[in-house]
Amino acid sequence: MTVGTLAFYSDFDDFQTWKQALQAQLPALRVVHAGEAERPEEIDYAMVWKPPQGIFEKMTQLRLIINLGAGVDSLVGRDDLPPNIPITRITDPQMARMMAGYVLFAVLRHARDIPHFEQAQRAGRWTYRHPRSPEDITVAVLGLGQLGAQAAHEIQRQGFRTLGWSRSLAQIDGVACSAGLETLDAVIGQADIVVLMLPLTPQTRQLFDRARLEKLRPGTAFINVARGALVDQAAMTELLQSGRIGAATLDVFEREPLPADDALWRMPNVLITPHLASVAIPSSSARQIAANILRVAAGEAPDNIIEPARGY
Numbered sequence: 001m002t003v004g005t006l007a008f009y010s011d012f013d014d015f016q017t018w019k020q021a022l023q024a025q026l027p028a029l030r031v032v033h034a035g036e037a038e039r040p041e042e043i044d045y046a047m048v049w050k051p052p053q054g055i056f057e058k059m060t061q062l063r064l065i066i067n068l069g070a071g072v073d074s075l076v077g078r079d080d081l082p083p084n085i086p087i088t089r090i091t092d093p094q095m096a097r098m099m100a101g102y103v104l105f106a107v108l109r110h111a112r113d114i115p116h117f118e119q120a121q122r123a124g125r126w127t128y129r130h131p132r133s134p135e136d137i138t139v140a141v142l143g144l145g146q147l148g149a150q151a152a153h154e155i156q157r158q159g160f161r162t163l164g165w166s167r168s169l170a171q172i173d174g175v176a177c178s179a180g181l182e183t184l185d186a187v188i189g190q191a192d193i194v195v196l197m198l199p200l201t202p203q204t205r206q207l208f209d210r211a212r213l214e215k216l217r218p219g220t221a222f223i224n225v226a227r228g229a230l231v232d233q234a235a236m237t238e239l240l241q242s243g244r245i246g247a248a249t250l251d252v253f254e255r256e257p258l259p260a261d262d263a264l265w266r267m268p269n270v271l272i273t274p275h276l277a278s279v280a281i282p283s284s285s286a287r288q289i290a291a292n293i294l295r296v297a298a299g300e301a302p303d304n305i306i307e308p309a310r311g312y
Contacts, residue, residue, distance in 0.1 A: 004044030143197035201311030
């Protein structure tokens with residue numbers, strides 16, 4: 001079977017690493033960097049992360065677009081997507097495991113009051129706080145796709161009272177799940193720790209505006225591993241400064257990189273990481289990508305197709 005040519009574009013991932021991983025699965029696949037493709041009209045597949053405008057214009061033979069990650073908001077909001085070309089996202093179990101590990105770390109850090117002890121250490125103070133029992137702490141996971149569901153599962157395994165919320169009702173053992181916008185405020189109003197894992201869509205953009213942030217219980221810990229645009233960052237910053245939101249672990253922001261003069265950098269109750277909670281791992285993700293390429297090459301529909309109109 002003729003496999004064809006794949007064009008790669010990402011400013012955040014190493015081209016040679018991905019090329020080697022893909023060709024280890026499909027030796028006959030030709031892999032080129034999109035910025036160096038001499039004959040874009042011969043490209044069959046595009047694997048991209050935040051590609052520049054117009055990148056697909058000359059790819060007249062394109063049959064598949066592969067989003068290099070789980071979140072597809074940087075693709076579906078574009079006006080230059082070729083019509084009727086399927087877009088797939090990566091659903092690598094290794095990504096879900098990586099995300100669940102980050103979320104569990106963040107939840108445990110807040111549940112055990114580690115930010116308090118970090119501040120005490122910097123001040124040279126021996127300060128005791130008695131640990132709380134996990135079943136006395138309520139954690140709400142908002143967004144129960146592949147990544148969110150595994151994170152919620154890991155949290156409930158630690159003994160926390162775990163709530164889940166999503167657009168459509170999910171079922172996860174040990175997690176009390178709710179669905180629909182009308183139930184969201186009731187869910188977050190019960191939580192000591194809120195974990196934001198929703199996709200960014202027109203319906204979820206700025207979902208956590210000031211009014212909704214103020215519905216969090218005083219002192220709630222807020223964890224965002226989804227997208228910065230889900231939250232009114234200025235309002236969140238003010239509520240963190242006042243202590244209305246007790247603490248935050250933030251992996252995503254309205255602007256990335258987060259500007260050096262942003263107040264969040266200097267807040268002792270905020271932990272900042274540079275959008276790395278979960279990333280696509282070439283050695284494992286390449287298997288899924290290769291399987292989809294073979295399906296398309298055989299005239300079949302790929303797995304994990306997203307719906308641009310829905311946003312995920």
